[in-house]
Amino acid sequence: MNDTRVDLEWSDPARLVDTPRHVFVHDELRYAKGANQRDIEVDGFINYHWLTSPEDYGRPKVMLEAGINAPADVHGPDGARRPLIAVRSSPWKAGHETNPWHDEFDLDHGHVRYFGDHKPSTLGLPGATKGNRLLLEAARLHAGTTRQERLLAPPLLLFRSTTVHRDGRALVKGHVEFCGAAIIERLEHVVQRDPETGNSFPNIALDLAVVDGREIDGIDMRWIDDRRDPSLDAELAIRHAPDQWRRWVKDGRSAISGVRRRVLASAVKTPKEQQPLPGSVDAAVLSTLYNFYDGRKHAFELLASQVAGEVLRESGARYKEGWLSRSSGDGGVDFIGRIDMGSLAASTPVVVLGQAKCIQPSSTVSPEQVARVVARLRRGWIGVYVTTGSFSKQAQIEIIDDQYPVVLVAGGTLAATVRRMAQANYGGDLNALLQATIEQYADAIAYRRPEEVISM
Template identity: 75%
Template sequence: MAWDRFVPDEPRHLRVHDRLRYARGAGQNEREFENHVNYHWLLSPAALKLPRVMLEAGINTPAETEAVDGTRRGLLAIRSSPWKAGHESNPWHDEFDLDHGHVRYFGDHKPSTEGMLGSTKGNKALLEAARLHSGTTKDERLLAPPLLLFRSITVHRDGRALVKGHVEFCGAAIIERVEHVVQRDPESGLSFPNIAIDLAVVDGGEVDGIDMRWIDDRRNPDLTGAETLRHAPKSWRSWVSQGKGAIPGIRRRVLASPVRSPAEQQPMPETAEAIVLEKVYEFYDGRKHAFELLASQAAAEVLQESGARYKAGWLSRSSGDGGVDFIGRLDMGSLNASTPIVVLGQAKCIKPSSSISPEQVARVVARLRRGWIGVYVTTGFFSKQAQVEIIDDQYPVVLIAGGVLADTVRRMAQANYGGNLDELLASTILQYAEAIAHRRPEEVLSL
C-alpha cells in the first residue's frame, strides 16, 4: 500500500520548550494525553504505521530506513534526565544553553561498562552519526540523522510533583565535535572513559522548532534524501548545502536584553545549585582570599566552554593587587594557528543577596590593556548599572554571577571529586599558598 496514503497532510509543529506527555499507556492516535500533547502521536502517528520512537534510554536509535537511494537513519532521539545526574545510571551532568544554541551531552558508557568506547549501543550510534555530520559532501550530510533533543521535566498535578513521564523538547541539533573524556563515578570514586559531544541546536525559523513531517519523510522509504528536505527547517537545508561553515549562521539564538535581573543571575531557591552557592559562601566567609583560587578554576571552566584553550596562571598577593586577583591565558585558534590573550580576574565572595557595583567592576577594567580580557567572579550578582556600563562601553569583561558559579562548581565537584563539594572546597585551602606569585600579568604569555 502506497506510503503517501498514510502521511498526514497538516503540519505537526514541535516547538522548543514544548512540554509533552511521554507515557507507555498512551496510544498513537490521541493528540493529547492527560492535558498534554501526546509524545507518541507527535513522533509516530498511528496513520504512518511506524514503530514508536521511544525515549527509554538516553540515546535512542529508531530502526534504519531502506530508502530508494540507500540506507539512512531517520533521527536519533536524545533524552537527558537532570534528576538522575550523579547516579550510577547517569553520573554526569549534561549542559543545555538553548538561548545560544549549544548543548553538551555525554555518552552512555558507564562505570560498569566493559569494552572500548563505542561498544555501547548509544555511543556507537553517536559516533556513526558524528561521521556523517562532519561529512565534507552534500550526499554525506543528507544521510546525517538530526538529533532531536528532549529533557525530562517535573510537572505538578493535584498538588503532587511528578518526576517521570513528561519531557521538554529542546530542538534539533547537529554534532559539532566529539571529545573523549574521563569521568568519575560519584558512588565508587572510580574513573571511566566516555565521549562528550558538542551540539549546535539549529534555528527553528518562525515556529522556533520543527515540522514533524520532516521526520516522517526521513523515515519514508519511497523518498530520496534530497526529497526529505521539503519540510526540513531552512537552517538544516543550509547546513546540508554548505556544510560546517554554515553553523555559525544557523545556530539558534534568542534575542534578549543582555541586562539580567538579580533573580536571573542567581539559582532558583531550594535547588541543588542554591545549596551549593550558600555552602560556598559560608565556607569562604572569614577566609575570602582563598575564594580567589575557586574563582580562577571556575573561570577556566566557563571560558573553555567556548572551545578556546585556557591555561591557569597564578593568584596575585592579597594586598596591593590593584583590582586583579588571578591571571590566566586564553589561546584562541587551532594548535597550529593561535594567539594568546591575557585574562585578568577579580573574585568577590559576598552574600548571594548582595550586588557588585559599577565601581567594583571598573577596577578590573582599568587594568586591561589592548587585547586583554577581564573576568569577574562573584557569589552575588551584578547591579543593573554595572552591567549597563560594561555593555554600553563594550568592555571585554565576562561577568560570572552566583548562578553560573554554583552550576560550574557543582560540575567541577562531580567531575573531579566524586560529587563531594567539601573535598573540592578544602583543596583550594591546601593549594592557595602555592598558587600565589608576584609576577607581571604579561608574563603569562610565556608559560
C-alpha cells in the same frame, strides 16, 4: 495547547500528510509507554507518541527508554539511512550510577554538551554500548565533507526529562521537554569519574549545535515523517526540514555558527527602537546634530565624550572625562575617560575607551566597527560607542553573547541626552552647546596613553 502547533480541526486522516505538525522548543510532552499513537493529548499534554509516530502512518513508536534511541534504518531509493536519533537527558538522575554525568543545556545560545551512555560498569571501549555506537556512526556523517553525507546525517532530536505538577503532585517521570534538533559539532573521547565509587571510566562527549528554527522556533515533524518514508530519497526527505538545517546540508561545517539557535536578549533592539520617534523633539535634535557635524565629524568626538559621561553618571557611576585622541591613528579610540568604582574612601579607577561615529541616523554600525573598540580593551576596561545611527542586530548579539563590557549609545539615547545637557547648561540653547564643542575641540586633544587617565 498552542493552536499553531497543529490544525486540530482536521478529520480526514489523509490530510495528515499535508498538515504541519509543529513542536516548539520548551514544549512539554506527555511520554507514557502505554499511550497510543492516535490521541493528540494525554493528561492535558501533547502526546509524544502521536507527535513522533502518528497512528495513520503505521510505524513503530520512537521510544525514549534509553538515553540514546533510534528507530530502524530506512532503505530508500538511494540506499539506507538512519531517520533520526532521539536523545533523552534525565537531570534528576545526574550523579547516580545509571547516569553519573551532568549534561549541559544552554538552549538560548544553541549549545548542548551531552555525554554518551558508557557507564562505570560497562566493559570495553566507549563504542561498546548501543547508544554510543549510534552517536559515533552519526558523528561521521555530521562531519561529512560532501553534501550527500550530510543529507544522510540523522538529526538528533533532543528531549529533557521535566518535572510537572498535576493534582497537587510533583511528577518527575512521564514528561519530557523538547529541546530542538541538533547537529553534532564535535565529538571527543573523555575520562569520567563515578561519584559513588571514585572509579574512572571512558566515555564520549558531544558538543551539539541546536538548529535555529527561525519562523517557528522548533521543527515540523513532517520532516521526520519523510525521513522514515522508504519511498522517498534523502534529497526529497529534507523538504520539510528547517531552512537552517538545509543550509547546513548545503554548506557544511562553515555554516554551523550561522544556523545555531540564538534567543535574542531584550537588550537587542531594532533600528527603529534605537531612534527617536519620527516627528518628536528628539528626532529634530538628532537631525540637527547630524547636520551640524556633517563635514566636521572630528568635533563630534567631544560631544560623544560628554554624552558618554552623562550616560554613565545616570547609572550612578563616578565618571571623569579624560581627553580626545588625535584624529588620525587613533586605532579605534576617539576619547578616554575614567570611572572610579567604589566609595569615596575606597575606590579603584577603571579606564573607559570611547568611539564616536557620526553617520546618517538611518545607517547602522556593523560588528566590525564595534570590534575595533573591543580589540583595544584590556582586562577590567570598559568601552563606550556613541553614534547618531543605530547598531546592527549582529553587532548587538556579539556584544551580548561574548559579554564584552561595551556600552552602546544609539541615536535615540544620544538625542535625549544632548537635549537634557542643553537644558541644564545652556538654557536649552542646543546651538550654543554644539558651538562650544567646536571651540573646545582643539584643547581637548592629548597625545597620551589611555592608562594615564588612572593617575589624573
